[in-house]
Amino acid sequence: MSVQFDDYSIEVKNALKETAVAFLEEAGGEIEAQTKRNCAVVTSRTKGSFQHMVDESNLECAIGSDYENAIWEEFGTGIYAVNGDGRQGGWTYIDELGVKHFTMGKRPKRMLFNAFQSLQAKIQQMAEERFGGL
Numbered sequence: 001m002s003v004q005f006d007d008y009s010i011e012v013k014n015a016l017k018e019t020a021v022a023f024l025e026e027a028g029g030e031i032e033a034q035t036k037r038n039c040a041v042v043t044s045r046t047k048g049s050f051q052h053m054v055d056e057s058n059l060e061c062a063i064g065s066d067y068e069n070a071i072w073e074e075f076g077t078g079i080y081a082v083n084g085d086g087r088q089g090g091w092t093y094i095d096e097l098g099v100k101h102f103t104m105g106k107r108p109k110r111m112l113f114n115a116f117q118s119l120q121a122k123i124q125q126m127a128e129e130r131f132g133g134l
Contacts, residue, residue: 029052031119035050035063040073045069046070074113086105087105
């Protein structure tokens with residue numbers, strides 16, 4: 001009696017990777033969209049700067065902004081900085097219109113953090129649906 005072994009490991013790995021990439025793309029898009037909805041809008045530059053990228057080789061999704069103000073909005077500045085490590089005592093600055101201002105800092109909005117927190121259960125459910133059938 002002979003036994004035949006069929007190796008489907010490559011197909012299985014490819015199916016897992018395709019599912020993972022699709023999941024990361026969907027989850028990243030959801031978090032990006034919610035982050036944009038969470039942004040305070042004055043000029044829309046911060047809101048429009050958020051994006052997500054999926055690294056297919058490492059199966060990772062990065063969501064963020066390359067706009068400097070996004071960091072200030074997320075973590076706050078001065079006496080309001082999330083980790084308490086902001087500049088103390090206040091400072092002055094000149095805005096884009098040339099108007100001088102004094103500030104103790106900017107309160108954090110936590111757009112990205114709050115987007116992830118609010119979508120965490122939904123994303124977990126998406127993962128269970130996508131990977132549950134494999």
